[in-house]
Every structure is written in C-alpha cells, then in structure tokens.
Amino acid sequence: MSDLLDSVEAPLDIVVLGKVVAPYGLRGAVKVFPFADDAPSWAKLPYWWVGSDEASSSEWQIKQLASCKVSGGVVVAQFEDVSDRNAAEAMQGRLVGVSRSELPKTGKDEYYWGDLIGLDVVNTQNQSLGKVLGLIETPANDVLRVGVDEGKERLLPFVATVVLDVDRESGRILVDWGVDW
Numbered sequence: 136m137s138d139l140l141d142s143v144e145a146p147l148d149i150v151v152l153g154k155v156v157a158p159y160g161l162r163g164a165v166k167v168f169p170f171a172d173d174a175p176s177w178a179k180l181p182y183w184w185v186g187s188d189e190a191s192s193s194e195w196q197i198k199q200l201a202s203c204k205v206s207g208g209v210v211v212a213q214f215e216d217v218s219d220r221n222a223a224e225a226m227q228g229r230l231v232g233v234s235r236s237e238l239p240k241t242g243k244d245e246y247y248w249g250d251l252i253g254l255d256v257v258n259t260q261n262q263s264l265g266k267v268l269g270l271i272e273t274p275a276n277d278v279l280r281v282g283v284d285e286g287k288e289r290l291l292p293f294v295a296t297v298v299l300d301v302d303r304e305s306g307r308i309l310v311d312w313g314v315d316w
Contacts, residue, residue, distance in 0.1 A: 145195035146234040149184050150249050152177060153231050158223035159211050164202075165223045167210040167231055170248065170272075174210045176239070178203035183212070183231045195232075246301060255307045256281050256291070259299070262314050264289060279308075289316075 153167040153174075169177075177183075178200070186195035199215040212231075217223055241247065248270045256264040256279070264281055268288065271278040277293040291297055291312055300309040 145184055145186075145197070146236075148235040149186070149195060149232040150235050150238060150247060151230045151232040152183075153210060155185075155226045155229045155231065156209065157227060158220050161220050162213070163217035163219050163223045164211055164213040165217070165226050167212055169210055173239075174205050177210060177212075180233055180237055183214075183233060185226065185229050185231055187229055244301075246303070250303055251279070251301065251308070253306075254301070254303070256310055257307055258310050258312050258314065264291075264310065264312060264314060267308065 152171055153169040155165045156168045157166045158164070159166045181200060183198050183200055184195045185198050198217070201213040201215050203210060203212045205211075217226065238247070241250075251267050252269060254267045256267060258264060265283045266281065268280040268282045270293065271280060271290070275292075279291040279293050279298070281289040281291060283289050291310060297310055297312055298308060299311055302308070
C-alpha cells in the first residue's frame with residue numbers, strides 16, 4: 136500500500152489544517168496544532184498531506200492516517216508509516232493539510248482562513264488598507280494581518296463590527312476601519 140501512496144501526486148489545492156509541534160509517546164504519534172476549529176472531523180479523513188511552508192506541490196507527501204483524536208487542545212495523530220519516536224521527531228515543524236475537495240463546504244458567513252489570504256481590504260470610504268497576509272487566533276477573536284506598504288502590517292479584529300462584508304468572488308473585504316488607525 137505504501138508504494139501505491141508514494142506514486143500519488145499532490146493536489147494543487149492543499150489547504151493547511153495544522154502544524155506538527157511535537158512527538159507524542161514512543162510509537163510514532165505526533166501532536167498537531169490545529170489551524171481550524173473542526174479538528175475532531177479530521178479523523179474521518181483517511182489520508183493527510185505533509186509538507187512545509189516552502190514545499191512545492193511535488194514535495195508534499197501523502198500519509199495514511201491510522202488514528203486521530205483531540206487531546207488538550209492539540210490533535211494527536213498516528214500515521215501508518217511512522218512507527219517510532221525518532222520518525223515522529225523528524226516530522227516536527229511540518230504542515231499537514233488536505234485537498235480542498237476533501238473539506239466540507241462552508242456555510243454563509245463561514246470562511247477557511249486560506250480563502251481570505253490575498254484578498255484586498257477596503258474601508259467604507261473605499262480606501263485601500265492592503266492585502267490579507269494571514270490571521271492570528273487570539274482568545275478574544277481572530278485578527279486579520281493586513282500588509283501595508285514597505286513591509287508594515289495593520290492588525291484588524293475579525294469581528295462583525297469591523298468586518299462588514301467578505302466577497303471572495305471579487306477578492307475584497309469591506310471593513311469599518313480608518314487608514315490612520
């Protein structure tokens with residue numbers, strides 16, 4: 136089965152679900168910090184893709200999932216071909232993801248973080264605030280990281296009073312936020 140998986144080409148639409156942060160136990164399990172709030176549903180996925188931030192689509196490796204559970208705010212995953220702690224340690228820092236087609240459809244006013252990255256952010260006065268670089272999860276609310284000129288960033292709370300509309304079709308987010316804030 137492993138040879139068959141090795142011949143599978145990585146999809147171009149991988150959505151990152153989390154990051155391997157540490158080994159778990161002695162038998163090759165890993166702790167994965169989730170970037171999504173539906174981690175318990177990951178156990179239903181038979182395969183995950185494992186790669187790095189710099190990986191091209193050809194460098195992602197498919198891994199068959201043996202088991203998966205949520206424990207203490209992290210996902211504990213065991214892959215079929217990772218059988219000891221040394222192999223698990225070698226995975227530390229790697230990203231895990233799936234093809235977009237494997238993900239459930241989002242509902243109204245629900246978004247995958249990856250769908251927001253790169254969107255233009257415009258305020259109610261039609262002034263450009265930059266492009267979404269990423270998101271930060273905080274205990275209070277998620278925060279949009281918006282890139283501004285010369286490598287500067289603007290942080291905007293991702294809450295209904297600030298984010299008025301997300302239009303993925305037109306590639307823009309409308310916010311109630313001043314350019315000088």
